[in-house]
Amino acid sequence: MSNDVRCARCRKVPHEIQEYVEMAREEGYATPEAFVRDQEGTFNSATGHFLCTECYIAAGMPSSPAGWVAT
Secondary structure (H helix, E strand, O other): OOOOOEEOOOOOOHHHOHHHHHHHHHHOOOOHHHHHHHHOOOOEOOOOEEOOHHHHHHOOOOOOOOOOOOO
C-alpha cells in the first residue's frame, strides 16, 4: 500500500486542497490526509489515490454499483 495520498488527476496531496483542509478541521481529523483515507469515497487504499472534487467532476463523476475508486 502506498503512503502517498494524492489526487490521481491533478496530483495534489490533501493538505494542498483547501476543501480537505477545512473538512479535516471541522470533523476533528489530525490531518487532511487522514480525512481523505477515512471519508473520501473515491480513495483507493491500494494505490493511495483519490479524485478531489474538481477532478471528479472533470472525469465525468464516475460511479459504479459496487462503488468507484481511483486507480
